[in-house]
Amino acid sequence: MSHASLVRQENLIAGSWVSADSGRTIDVTNPADGSVIATVPNCGAGETRRAIEAAHAAFPAYAALPLNERVALLRRLHQLILDNLEGLASLLTAEQGKPLAESRAEVGSSAAYVLWFAEEARRTDGSVIPAPVRGRKLMTTRHPVGVVAAITPWNFPSSMLARKIGPALAAGCTVVVKPASATPLSGLAWGHLAELAGFPSGVVNVLTGSAREIGGEITGNKLVRKITFTGSTEIGKQILREAAGTVKRVSMELGGNAPFIVFDDADLDRAVEGALIAKFRNAGQTCICTNRLYVQSGIYDRFTKRFAERVAALNVAPGNEDGAEQGPMIDEAALAKMEELVGDALSKGAKVVTGGDRHARGGLFYAPTVLSDASSDMRFTREEIFGPVAPVYRFESEDEAIAAANDTDYGLAAYAYTQDLARMFRLQDQLEYGLIGINEVLIVSPEAPFGGLKESGLGKEGSWQGIDDYLDTKYTCIGGL
Numbered sequence: 262m263s264h265a266s267l268v269r270q271e272n273l274i275a276g277s278w279v280s281a282d283s284g285r286t287i288d289v290t291n292p293a294d295g296s297v298i299a300t301v302p303n304c305g306a307g308e309t310r311r312a313i314e315a316a317h318a319a320f321p322a323y324a325a326l327p328l329n330e331r332v333a334l335l336r337r338l339h340q341l342i343l344d345n346l347e348g349l350a351s352l353l354t355a356e357q358g359k360p361l362a363e364s365r366a367e368v369g370s371s372a373a374y375v376l377w378f379a380e381e382a383r384r385t386d387g388s389v390i391p392a393p394v395r396g397r398k399l400m401t402t403r404h405p406v407g408v409v410a411a412i413t414p415w416n417f418p419s420s421m422l423a424r425k426i427g428p429a430l431a432a433g434c435t436v437v438v439k440p441a442s443a444t445p446l447s448g449l450a451w452g453h454l455a456e457l458a459g460f461p462s463g464v465v466n467v468l469t470g471s472a473r474e475i476g477g478e479i480t481g482n483k484l485v486r487k488i489t490f491t492g493s494t495e496i497g498k499q500i501l502r503e504a505a506g507t508v509k510r511v512s513m514e515l516g517g518n519a520p521f522i523v524f525d526d527a528d529l530d531r532a533v534e535g536a537l538i539a540k541f542r543n544a545g546q547t548c549i550c551t552n553r554l555y556v557q558s559g560i561y562d563r564f565t566k567r568f569a570e571r572v573a574a575l576n577v578a579p580g581n582e583d584g585a586e587q588g589p590m591i592d593e594a595a596l597a598k599m600e601e602l603v604g605d606a607l608s609k610g611a612k613v614v615t616g617g618d619r620h621a622r623g624g625l626f627y628a629p630t631v632l633s634d635a636s637s638d639m640r641f642t643r644e645e646i647f648g649p650v651a652p653v654y655r656f657e658s659e660d661e662a663i664a665a666a667n668d669t670d671y672g673l674a675a676y677a678y679t680q681d682l683a684r685m686f687r688l689q690d691q692l693e694y695g696l697i698g699i700n701e702v703l704i705v706s707p708e709a710p711f712g713g714l715k716e717s718g719l720g721k722e723g724s725w726q727g728i729d730d731y732l733d734t735k736y737t738c739i740g741g742l
Contacts, residue, residue, distance in 0.1 A: 264351035269449035272302050272469060275315035276462025281470060282307055287442055292358040292589040292625050293579035299356075301445045304470035309437070309478040312466040316408045316435035317484045319463030324405045324433040328382060335379035335431060337458040342372040349450060353419055354580040356444045358588040358625075359543045361580055364419075370705075371423035374723070377707035378427035381728050385432065398739045403732045405433035406510060407486035410479040412500075413448065414491045415441035415591055416546045422451050424711070424722040425489045425512075426465070432731035434487070437479070438467045443591055445469040480504050487511070487731065491548075494671070494716050512720035512730050514548070514712060516645045517673035520666035521551040522688075524659070525559035527678035531700060533568050536651070539676055539702040541575060541629055544587050545649040546595070548717075549674035549696060549705070552646050553635070554653045555662050561655045569614040569631040572651065577620050577629065587649060589625035599627050599648045606632055606639045606652060616649075643669065659684065667693045672714030676702055 271278035280286075281302035289299040302308075323331075342349065350364035357364075390399035411425040418440060429436050440448030452467035468475065479485055480503035487510040490500055494515040504511050521539055523532045539551040556564045578585040590596045596619065603617055616630030627649055635642070635652035642652075656662045666675060675694040679685060685699050695713040698704040705711055710721040720730050 262345050262348050264348045264355065267345065267348045267352050267450040267453065268299055268446055269453055270299050270301055271449075272304060272308065273449070273452035273456070273465065273467045274308060274312045275466065276456075279308075281305070287445075287469065289356055289443075289446060291355050292591055293581075295624065299446055301449065301469040304468045305474035306478040308468055308470070309475045310482065312437045312468050313408060313410070313478070313482050313484050315463035316437050316466055319461055320405075320407055320435045323435055323461060323464050326433070331431070331433065332379050332382055334458055334460055335375055335382070335427070338454060338460075339372050339375040339379065341454045341458055342368060342375065345454070346372075349419065349447065351581070352450060353444075353447050354588075356446045357415065357418060357580075358591065359580050360585040360588055363543060364580065367417060367420045370707075371419045374420070374423035374707045375427045377723070378431035378728060381428070381725060382431040384725065385728060385732055387734070396740060396742045398742060400737050400739075402735050402737065404735060406731055406733050407434060408484050409434045409436045409487045409489060409731060410485045411436055411438045412476065412479070412488070412490045412492065413438065413440050415443040416543060416548075418444040418447035419451070421491050422448055424727065425491075426451065428722075428728040428731050429489075430460070430464070432728055434731050435464045436466065437485070438465070439472075439475050439479070440467065440469060442469060442472065476500065477503070480509070481506065483507050485509060489720075489730070490514070497718070510730060512722070513718040514720075514722060515673075515716065515718040516671055517548045517550070517713065517717055518552045518643070518645055518669045518671040519549055519674040519676065519694075521554045522662050522666060522675075522677040523554070523556045523560065523564055524662075524677070524679040524681070524684065525557045526680045527560070528680065528700070529560060529564060529567065532678040533564065533571055535676065535678060535700070535702045536568055537571050537575075540651045541572070541587055541649055544590060544627070546591060546647050548645075550647070551651065551676065553642060553666075554651055555656050555665060556653055557662070558655050558657055561653070565614060565631065565633050565653050568651070568653070572629045572631050573615040575629045577622060577626055587629055590627055590648060592625065595648060596625055596627055599630075599646075599650055602641050602644070602646060602648075603630065603632070603650060606635065606641065609636060609639050611635055611639065611652065637665070637668075645671070659687070663688070663691050667691075670716045673717035674698070674704075674713075
């Protein structure tokens with residue numbers, strides 16, 4: 262299907278495409294030019310309650326579906342995503358702004374996660390436990406938790422769905438999905454593809470609208486047994502507090518403050534290219550983006566110069582233009598934050614090596630920026646930048662770099678470049694992060710667990726661990742044998 266035929270401007274609830282009860286809508290705009298590309302329902306608590314009830318009603322039959330049938334549904338969804346990769350990627354770029362090449366990669370990754378969890382569904386087995394006394398059999402069995410509510414962010418509107426919907430459906434759960442209001446079209450398109458794949462009515466529900474009203478109903482409704490959320494740590498903490506009232510299971514993929522450490526012995530060319538990708542992918546708007554670049558003093562000047570040259574050469578353009586390497590920011594607030602952070606850094610002694618201001622294109626475009634002489638008293642040392650600004654810090658020793666890298670409340674992703682094998686293992690042991698890339702930045706894969714430490718979240722997405730949070734374990738003891 263084409264981009265246009267994938268656009269859905271109603272919500273999927275209980276197998277029907279519906280508008281908001283109030284008739285209210287939300288405009289979806291293209292951040293590259295501000296044009297309105299669609300309107301979607303502005304739903305609230307009432308519509309959310311019906312979606313949850315529909316998922317609850319559909320759960321017993323879907324959970325009881327034979328394994329082969331559930332796997333077949335997921336495989337059909339996987340194939341439909343691949344068959345519509347170009348249309349989905351074009352839609353993603355239109356609503357989010359990232360270059361088409363990145364959108365294609367994201368949609369392809371989404372399909373890979375669905376396939377991975379289709380395969381993992383076959384391995385959600387239990388165990389037989391050796392009995393401590395004669396005449397008993399002890400065993401565990403695995404069962405879907407029930408209705409799952411998934412709240413997804415605007416920066417990866419397709420792949421975040423895959424990492425939540427995929428394991429939920431594989432485990433036998435039914436889902437209610439709340440995509441971000443800035444990028445709802447990918448989520449609604451997924452609802453359409455789930456219908457085409459043959460998932461029964463009520464198994465997949467997708468609704469858009471008020472985050473406060475929808476989120477409040479999700480956290481307070483007893484029928485929801487698990488919430489999976491990707492977004493800011495602030496909102497994650499609020500959801501945790503509200504979900505505690507009904508003791509829901511939660512998965513949280515929250516904020517990051519990723520260090521990128523370059524040692525004197527690093528392959529300089531590889532480190533520069535890695536930093537470019539880790540910082541400027543999706544215009545820096547990713548939770549695992551490099552936030553702080555720590556470069557050892559012996560190569561600090563050479564790295565900063567070469568890195569800035571590569572950054573200055575990035576092609577800033579609307580995502581649908583050929584050769585675009587960095588698209589726009591998501592909204593005016595994100596752009597203003599870049600100005601605030603850069604202004605703060607300059608007032609405290611940082612120097613602009615390249616960029617440092619809004620891009621000449623205007624609109625929501627910000628120039629890819631490198632700042633030298635960054636220091637610990639600057640705001641972006643503590644705050645997540647979430648944009649195309651790269652501060653470069655100088656360090657002397659390995660211990661100093663590790664201490665600086667760990668000096669944050671966050672613990673999602675960290676990167677390091679070195680040729681010293683012993684140092685690699687020391688970094689693995691001492692960096693307080695859930696994801697660590699050494700001489701590599703494209704580290705996310707369906708086969709590997711994704712999740713942070715400290716205030717960056719709870720639980721894992723991907724790998725065999727990614728389906729665990731959607732399953733309950735029951736222990737049964739049979740006596741009198």
